[in-house]
Amino acid sequence: MAEREYRPLARNLLRPFVSRYSAWLGRDHLLSVESKGFHERYRRFYFRDIQLVAIRGTSRRATLNWILAGSLLLFLLLTIASFRSGGRFLEVITLIADVFIATPLVINNILGPSCDVYVRTAVQEVRVPALGRLRSARKTLNLIRPLIETAQGAMTSIEMMGRLGALQSARTPGPQSPAKDTTEQQLDQIES
Amino acid sequence: MLLAAGAVNQATLIPCTACHSPLQIETFPALFRQSQRGELGTAALMDDESTCFNHPAKQAVIPCQNCGRFLCALCDCELGGEHFCPSCLEAGRATRKIKSLENQRTLYDSIALTLAIAPIFTLYFTLVTAPMSLYVAIRHWNAPRSIVHPTRARSILAIILASIQVVGWVSIFVLLYSLYQRRNG
Numbered sequence: 001m002a003e004r005e006y007r008p009l010a011r012n013l014l015r016p017f018v019s020r021y022s023a024w025l026g027r028d029h030l031l032s033v034e035s036k037g038f039h040e041r042y043r044r045f046y047f048r049d050i051q052l053v054a055i056r057g058t059s060r061r062a063t064l065n066w067i068l069a070g071s072l073l074l075f076l077l078l079t080i081a082s083f084r085s086g087g088r089f090l091e092v093i094t095l096i097a098d099v100f101i102a103t104p105l106v107i108n109n110i111l112g113p114s115c116d117v118y119v120r121t122a123v124q125e126v127r128v129p130a131l132g133r134l135r136s137a138r139k140t141l142n143l144i145r146p147l148i149e150t151a152q153g154a155m156t157s158i159e160m161m162g163r164l165g166a167l168q169s170a171r172t173p174g175p176q177s178p179a180k181d182t183t184e185q186q187l188d189q190i191e192s
Numbered sequence: 193m194l195l196a197a198g199a200v201n202q203a204t205l206i207p208c209t210a211c212h213s214p215l216q217i218e219t220f221p222a223l224f225r226q227s228q229r230g231e232l233g234t235a236a237l238m239d240d241e242s243t244c245f246n247h248p249a250k251q252a253v254i255p256c257q258n259c260g261r262f263l264c265a266l267c268d269c270e271l272g273g274e275h276f277c278p279s280c281l282e283a284g285r286a287t288r289k290i291k292s293l294e295n296q297r298t299l300y301d302s303i304a305l306t307l308a309i310a311p312i313f314t315l316y317f318t319l320v321t322a323p324m325s326l327y328v329a330i331r332h333w334n335a336p337r338s339i340v341h342p343t344r345a346r347s348i349l350a351i352i353l354a355s356i357q358v359v360g361w362v363s364i365f366v367l368l369y370s371l372y373q374r375r376n377g
Contacts, residue, residue, distance in 0.1 A: 008340075022340070024340050033339075038299045040296060041295060042295050042297075051220060052220060052223055053217070055216040056214065057214035141218060155220075160201060163223075164219065
């Protein structure tokens with residue numbers, strides 16, 4: 001059997017009815033797939049181009065917990081009321097509703113803290129929606145880190161710190177007039 | 193996003209000094225790489241030198257891997273380790289022959305499978321949807337499938353299910369016709 005070109009990394013479990021997102025590991029890139037109806041849109045992040053990966057903690061899990069817990073409480077009260085009133089049909093309906101709300105609530109907590117993951121290259125900074133949980137984001141990062149380092153060459157942490165410091169100080173606006181940007185220089189060269 | 197240099201490449205979430213959002217930032221050497229300026233191509237100096245197909249005055253540096261034309265550094269389009277001329281690159285994008293240039297696909301196999309499965313419970317709709325499913329599955333048999341699920345399993349399943357439904361409907365009509373013939377004959 002031929003080896004599969006992509007290996008699954010993560011997918012959104014709690015968004016089955018709108019756009020579904022998934023992340024896949026390719027030979028030389030990370031693939032983000034958005035599935036909407038019968039269409040798939042792809043975004044590729046080549047390991048040689050990835051400049052940084054940023055993980056930002058969000059309160060999405062807590063918000064979802066509040067919404068689901070509130071709804072569950074409401075339906076539990078309805079279930080109790082239906083059991084007291086003795087309506088067999090209503091009992092079954094409210095019990096089914098309880099299960100339908102409790103299931104995503106449990107899944108939401110099993111998946112762990114939520115986050116947003118951004119991947120930056122020289123030309124774009126894009127969110128990878130499939131990596132919506134801290135656990136899967138870190139797992140993916142640990143998986144792609146050696147691949148990125150293989151593609152770009154490893155850099156020691158001391159060297160990285162030094163370069164970051166230099167980069168930050170270079171971006172601080174100085175009193176001098178700004179130098180011609182690269183595009184302007186290229187245009188000058190072509191004209192000459 | 194604003195972080196002190198020491199807070200980058202840490203394995204934990206560290207609050208941003210500006211917005212206080214918990215952040216973990218991993219940087220890679222590409223961040224410090226100077227953006228490469230596009231090559232313009234070198235002028236050909238000798239008569240017997242191979243020159244670019246598009247720019248006869250410039251030195252050829254590589255042939256196009258699709259059409260074999262000699263290309264100068266300006267015309268050389270590198271994609272995933274392969275080298276193409278601009279026209280092959282454009283043709284490859286238009287005809288979907290270069291997979292890494294595709295950024296979206298329509299999943300005809302999923303359409304066929306949905307047409308075969310979804311109306312089963314209503315039964316009567318399958319009279320229309322089963323032939324539609326068969327048509328979509330066969331018409332788009334060679335169409336590109338999902339990049340991440342490239343098998344024909346969905347198309348095959350759709351054809352099997354739709355065929356069963358079509359055979360079922362044909363049997364019902366044959367049975368009804370034979371009953372009608374028996375009553376009137």
